[in-house]
Amino acid sequence: MGTPAFAVPSLDALAAAGHELLAVVAQPDRPAGRGNALRAPATKVWAEARGVPVLQPEKVRDGRLASELGALRPDLLVVAAYGRILGSDLLTLAPWGAVNVHGSLLPKYRGAAPIQWAIAEGERETGVSIMQMDEGLDTGDVLLQRVLEIGADDTAETLAPRLAALGGEALVEALALLERRALVPVRQDGARATLARILExxxxxxxxxxxxxxxxxxxxxxxxxxxxxxxxxxxxxxxxxxxxxxxxxxxxxxxxxxxxxxxxxxxxxxxxxxxxxxxxxxxxxxxxxxxxxxxxxxxxxxxxx
Missing domain, CATH: 3.10.25.10 (Formyl transferase, C-terminal domain)
Incomplete structure (x- = not known):
């Protein structure tokens, strides 16, 4: 479950590691550019080029998506920059639950724009967190983290692709460890949490x-x-x-x-x-x-x- 370019390296990594992708769930096509023509999300483009089914529901909390995905009997849901908050019906649908690829070192920069706010707040390092999802906003237990330096000249535009690539690597590493039951989930310290709200x-x-x-x-x-x-x-x-x-x-x-x-x-x-x-x-x-x-x-x- 992912929408923008940030999610594509996670798809690449899953496919390269031999995981079977039953479906890609992305947000609907949106108008973009000067002509406001509909543009497909990056994950949809990736999936269609490889024959992977694509689902693009307008709503995710009405039970329909959970029903469609349940019929596929997935072992796990992977979420990377999907852009929607999932309900309990999706979070508990698969035996292994749902894991998220988040572009910060949680509990810092929970929310929609972690890459932007980490730079804007003067951080000199950031990273990715592979998190077991719950119903809160990026509040689930952390399974694995990897650190990445923020360069003095980095912008959100230059940092995002590096974080996305690191996220794909960390994801497949975490899944291999998870399958061997070699990961110990770490509860986040809410007192250290910061919010990376959506930009205006x-x-x-x-x-x-x-x-x-x-x-x-x-x-x-x-x-x-x-x-x-x-x-x-x-x-x-x-x-x-x-x-x-x-x-x-x-x-x-x-x-x-x-x-x-x-x-x-x-x-x-x-x-x-x-x-x-x-x-x-x-x-x-x-x-x-x-x-x-x-x-x-x-x-x-x-x-x-």
Whole structure:
């Protein structure tokens, strides 16, 4: 049970390890792109290319999906970024229950966007957790974890494929151990849990009172969506590349000036500055920050206005 590209390496790993895939369950095709044409989920594309049956129910808690899957008599349900919360009818359907491939080191970053929030919160490492599912939000016992370093330049876009590949490897490792009854489930410490809630467009709005490192981390974590954006005289400006550095403690947050030969330096909280090297003004293509300044014909102004 999985929908986006994150789930595909788990499918690859299961198939390569010799597991029989009775069906792939994905969310329905959704409109995408400028023309809003229906686009099939990545897992559906994978399954159809290999002759694996695909189920795409609109609802998962009305009993119909449990009935369809029950008829297949699976040993186990595997869930990887499916995007729906399963009820007890599905969680208890198979003799081995349901296991989840989650993109964080649980109990940290439970929820829909663990990869994005781990970067946005300044973590230097993350990983994958293979979890025995229960009816809570990523609250089940952990069966196996693998750690992955977050690079200084990693974005959610660059980190996700590496985590997905690690998830596939960890999944087949865990299933082999589970089959031999060689795994000891570890209960999560709820007191250490953090929530990786689903992202909203407004999460990308830059708060210039934050330290520059926090803003830079959020930019990386929220790439490609919702990104990091601010405003200049009511028009949006998207920040594409930036780095933190020491700044002028007396500068007003959001005060921007030309940084000779380097880009656009914006004052941030705690006496820091964010040097923006690439950006995209509303209605225009992405451009070098110095080119933006040259077109603006101003060397100092206030962002967030």
């Amino acid at each position: 467009k407004e999460d990308g709005r830059v708060d210039w009172t934050l330290p520059a490192q926090r803003i830079a981390d959020r930019l990386r974590g929220f790439t490609p969506w919702p990104g990091a954006f601010t405003t200049l005289e009511g028009r949006a400006v998207k920040l594409l590349e930036a780095r933190p550095e020491p700044g002028d403690p007396g500068a007003s947050p959001g005060a921007a000036r030309r940084a000779a030969g380097r880009g656009l330096a914006v004052a941030c909280g705690a006496g820091t500055a964010l040097v923006v090297t690439r950006l995209q003004p509303e209605g225009k293509p992405a451009q070098d920050a110095l080119a933006f300044l040259n077109g603006l014909r101003r060397d100092a102004f206030q962002l967030g206005t």
